[in-house]
Amino acid sequence: MIRQNEKEINILFTSKKSAPWWKSISIEPVVFLYMLAVYINIPTDEALLYRQVCYKLYNISLCNSMNTNKINKIDIYESMEDIIQKHASIYVMYFNFVYSIPSIFISIMCGVWSDKYSHKIPMIFASIGCILSTIVNLFVSVIKYNLSIEILFFSNIFLSLFGSTSTMFSVIYNYISHITTIENRTQRIAIIESCLMFGSTIGLILSGILMDLTN
Known part of the structure; x- marks a missing residue:
């Protein structure tokens, strides 16, 4: 009887031992790939x-020569860049408005909904929005000419309506808190933070390479 109790205690003790961290990986690759795509964009x-x-303000050939002939006629290019920045800042303000306002309400709704039903669906939708945003950017980068600037609004609209980064982050941390215990929660959050950092860093590096290839 005593030996049987000892066996039960040993089985209970070994079952409570935490598994190796690499066996508990589930959402980390998704976080890495999502941050990679976001920071490429x-x-x-x-x-x-x-x-x-x-392209909207000046001749196409003049715009294409800005990056290749900056040594010559530098005053002309500097004045062009100042005018371009002034016009672009207005569009940036509109882009931020289109991106921020809907994402505030969507992130709140997705956070409440995911706690009741599923954390995976909001993450899937956020990933789809990032993919659609990337497709818009690829389309603009390939076509280049005879395209309206307003097409770039769709890149931000897709990100916002399908769940922005704020939605993704809130759902990720809610999901981690649900699937972890007190003992391994800190470790899993540290892995998530590492995926966020490495994904964003590699995304920025790849974005520079892609811009050099497309210019």
């Missing part, structure tokens, strides 16, 4: 906006 959004504003 951020610099390219600005570069595409500046280029399309230049």
Whole structure:
């Protein structure tokens, strides 16, 4: 009887031991890929906006020569850049408005809904929005000419309506708090933070490479 109780205690003790951290990975790759895509888009959004504003205000050949012939006629290019920045800042304000206002309400609704039903669906929708935003940017970068600047609004609209980064982050941390215990929660959050950092860093590096290839 005593030996049987000892076996039950040993089984209970071993079952409570936490599994290796790599066996508990579930959402971390999604977080990494999402941050990778978001931070590839951020610099390219600005570069595409500046280029399309230049095409709207000036001759296409003159805009294309700005990056290749900056040594010659530098005063002309500096004045062009100042005018482009002034016009682009207005569009940036509109883009931020389109992105921020809907995402506030959607993030609140998704946070409440995910706690009651499912955390995965809001994350899937946020990923789809990021993919659609990337497709818009790719379309603009390939077509380049004869495109309205307003097309870039769809990039921010998709991100906002399908769940912005605020929605993604709130759902991620809610999901982690539901699937972890007190013992391993700190470790899982640290892994999530590492995925956020590495995904954003690699995304910024890749965005610079992609912009160099498309220019």
